[in-house]
Amino acid sequence: MTIVHGTPVSGLAVDDETRCAHYRTSRDVVALRFGCCESYYACHACHDAVADHDARVWPRSRFDEPAVLCGSCGETMTPETYFDAGHACPACDSPFNPGCLAHRDRYFESR
Template identity: 35%
Template sequence: MIILGNVIDEQGRCTHYSKKEDTISIKFKCCGAYYPCYKCHEENSNHKTQPWKQEDFDEKAIFCGVCKKDLTIHQYMNSTNCKHCHTLFNPNCSKHFHIYFETGHNSTCTF
């Protein structure tokens, strides 16, 4: 898997988010490319983020940098850890869900 952006290690951490729990990358709906975070996407692409629509939440768009396996958006949003390797997700990532995913509120939010 190629992860674009300001990646600093083999598990997909970036210059913006580098805690132990920061190991997932997200396939962006707008370009199909994987980035560790919206800031990396903003700094390294030439277009605005387009959030995934709720009807697309069965799409495998989350990549675990620890076990190197994909998760669906539903699996990611409804869990605190990877279903494959049980690595904990950073709970603060949910504060940015409205950027990546249509959540019913702020679904048109861009940064």
């Protein structure tokens, strides 16, 4: 586990901006909170690799709670704020990997 701006983030080889063994580009600076354990992980593959349980997505009924962490500045966002952010942190404008949002069904309950 790595502490990123005061928030614990689990995964494999997680750096101080949430990059991991699976996603290491300059834009891979998002950690996501899972509904099964309410913990932040660098990615779905990290959860699969280190958690002792099956992953469950963040439920729609909790979309008003923070479930996304910007690894660049530590801002936490609700899923809707993240979806609407335009692939950049609304607090620090750090670019996010658009591929992460493309497979958001791995992290968030769909409509």
